[in-house]
Amino acid sequence: MKKSIWLFIVSAFAMACAQLPPERKAIEDAAAALGGKDRILAARTLVIEGEGPAPNLGQNTVPDGELPVWKVTEYKRAIDLANGRTRMQQLRTAQFLFAGATTQRQNQGVDGDVAYNVGQDGKATRAGDAAARERRIEMLHHPIVIVRTALDPAAKVTNLRQQGNEQLVDVTTAKGDALTVTIDNSTKLPSRVTSMSDNANMGDVAIVTTFSGYEDVNGLKLPRRLTTNIDKFLQFDLNVSRNAVDADAGDLAAPADVKAAPAPVPPAMVVTAEPVAKGIWWLAGSGNHRSIVFEFDDHLVLFEVPLNETRSKAVIDKARTLSAKPLTHAIVSHHHFDHSGGLRVAVAEGLTIITYRGNQAFFADLLARKHTIVPDELEKSPKAARFEFVDDEMTLKDKSMEVRLYHLLDNPREGTNLFAYVPRDRILVQADFYDSAWQQHLWGENVLWNIEHRKLKVDKDVPVHGAIEPFDQMVKTIKAKPSIPAAN
Numbered sequence: 001m002k003k004s005i006w007l008f009i010v011s012a013f014a015m016a017c018a019q020l021p022p023e024r025k026a027i028e029d030a031a032a033a034l035g036g037k038d039r040i041l042a043a044r045t046l047v048i049e050g051e052g053p054a055p056n057l058g059q060n061t062v063p064d065g066e067l068p069v070w071k072v073t074e075y076k077r078a079i080d081l082a083n084g085r086t087r088m089q090q091l092r093t094a095q096f097l098f099a100g101a102t103t104q105r106q107n108q109g110v111d112g113d114v115a116y117n118v119g120q121d122g123k124a125t126r127a128g129d130a131a132a133r134e135r136r137i138e139m140l141h142h143p144i145v146i147v148r149t150a151l152d153p154a155a156k157v158t159n160l161r162q163q164g165n166e167q168l169v170d171v172t173t174a175k176g177d178a179l180t181v182t183i184d185n186s187t188k189l190p191s192r193v194t195s196m197s198d199n200a201n202m203g204d205v206a207i208v209t210t211f212s213g214y215e216d217v218n219g220l221k222l223p224r225r226l227t228t229n230i231d232k233f234l235q236f237d238l239n240v241s242r243n244a245v246d247a248d249a250g251d252l253a254a255p256a257d258v259k260a261a262p263a264p265v266p267p268a269m270v271v272t273a274e275p276v277a278k279g280i281w282w283l284a285g286s287g288n289h290r291s292i293v294f295e296f297d298d299h300l301v302l303f304e305v306p307l308n309e310t311r312s313k314a315v316i317d318k319a320r321t322l323s324a325k326p327l328t329h330a331i332v333s334h335h336h337f338d339h340s341g342g343l344r345v346a347v348a349e350g351l352t353i354i355t356y357r358g359n360q361a362f363f364a365d366l367l368a369r370k371h372t373i374v375p376d377e378l379e380k381s382p383k384a385a386r387f388e389f390v391d392d393e394m395t396l397k398d399k400s401m402e403v404r405l406y407h408l409l410d411n412p413r414e415g416t417n418l419f420a421y422v423p424r425d426r427i428l429v430q431a432d433f434y435d436s437a438w439q440q441h442l443w444g445e446n447v448l449w450n451i452e453h454r455k456l457k458v459d460k461d462v463p464v465h466g467a468i469e470p471f472d473q474m475v476k477t478i479k480a481k482p483s484i485p486a487a488n
């Protein structure tokens with residue numbers, strides 16, 4: 001009798017184990033390694049403090065160069081585990097030449113589906129739904145948060161697979177967010193969390209946070225280092241100075257007026273066309289990335305396809321209303337992401353791309369990338385790209401128009417920058433040289449040297465950023481603000 005009871009117990013236990021699907025078992029094992037399922041479910045808050053570098057994606061001097069870096073200090077992330085709330089505060093300082101504020105305080109939260117930003121004055125304003133989703137997923141890029149979320153019976157845990165000394169399992173949260181958690185086979189601790197995202201320039205990108213240096217904190221194991229990469233680029237390397245479990249996390253709820261406010265939606269895209277000389281239009285409207293159209297004998301040429309498909313498609317459409325002549329070329333001033341965001345749609349629209357030769361490999365890579373998460377026009381109808389590369393200079397000329405293109409030389413910030421000059425009207429067309437609204441003009445002296453070096457007689461600046469201005473005003477503003485002397 002005694003023996004049969006034991007047999008019953010043993011077989012019931014074996015059945016219970018057998019009933020736990022292997023995916024769930026992987027999560028349960030990770031929970032056990034992190035301090036136990038009960039401890040994880042009982043934890044109320046996490047507070048993480050530290051500092052580290054946060055590179056500025058798509059803003060390097062040359063496409064394969066080092067990314068410029070924000071140095072992040074006073075970083076603090078508080079997480080309310082039970083209520084799905086988090087707040088991130090940090091101070092970031094530019095370690096690179098920058099035209100805007102070189103130190104910036106950021107204070108951003110999400111409370112369920114409500115994202116909000118807190119200004120310097122302490123006032124919170126609601127942020128859009130895309131920010132809410134992004135911040136919710138960012139919160140899941142932590143071993144305790146992802147495992148706790150995966151333990152929720154409402155979460156789906158699927159597709160367990162082995163890779164070397166690790167096992168990977170896909171987690172779809174109760175809210176429908178999809179992530180992959182990778183677990184070390186020997187320690188059973190999560191080694192990283194991966195989520196897929198859409199980037200306007202790079203398309204489908206993996207965002208991967210790697211965890212290392214686990215330490216014991218109040219009954220749980222927490223990583224001392226969280227390194228996040230977007231695709232092959234470092235996004236943030238957080239070195240934790242303090243991990244706390246169930247410490248006072250402050251009030252992370254979105255203020256009532258923020259919750260009551262509707263989520264802001266991006267305003268409708270506006271493109272205006274202002275004639276600046278015969279056969280030259282300045283396309284402005286929404287935002288601070290403008291484009292310029294040049295009218296030749298039998299075709300139009302566009303200078304700049306900025307930001308993303310939405311802006312650039314609207315600009316291309318507008319250019320096509322200005323004349324019966326076909327739009328045939330797009331000049332891409334340089335490789336920075338906010339200036340090359342329309343490269344793919346320009347190719348999809350059949351435009352020949354004119355750019356500095358140093359962008360060749362990088363642009364070929366951007367054009368070859370997959371955009372399946374948010375399919376763009378080029379993904380939907382692939383097209384071979386046509387390029388005309390400029391080495392030092394190139395002149396586009398017929399009876400109606402002459403546009404000279406020059407490579408910006410020896411600039412400390414811009415290695416691939418191409419600018420335009422119209423000798424008939426003494427017009428300078430440029431991106432990132434100068435905007436009267438900038439706080440400082442750190443590379444302004446180099447810009448003036450380049451114009452002198454090319455022996456250009458400029459009367460008017462027609463910019464991508466900022467307002468159209470007389471050139472002597474531009475010179476005055478550059479000279480009045482701190483600037484690095486031209487190296488030449």
Ligand SMILES: [Zn+2]
Binds near residue numbers: 336
């Ligand atoms: Zn720019």
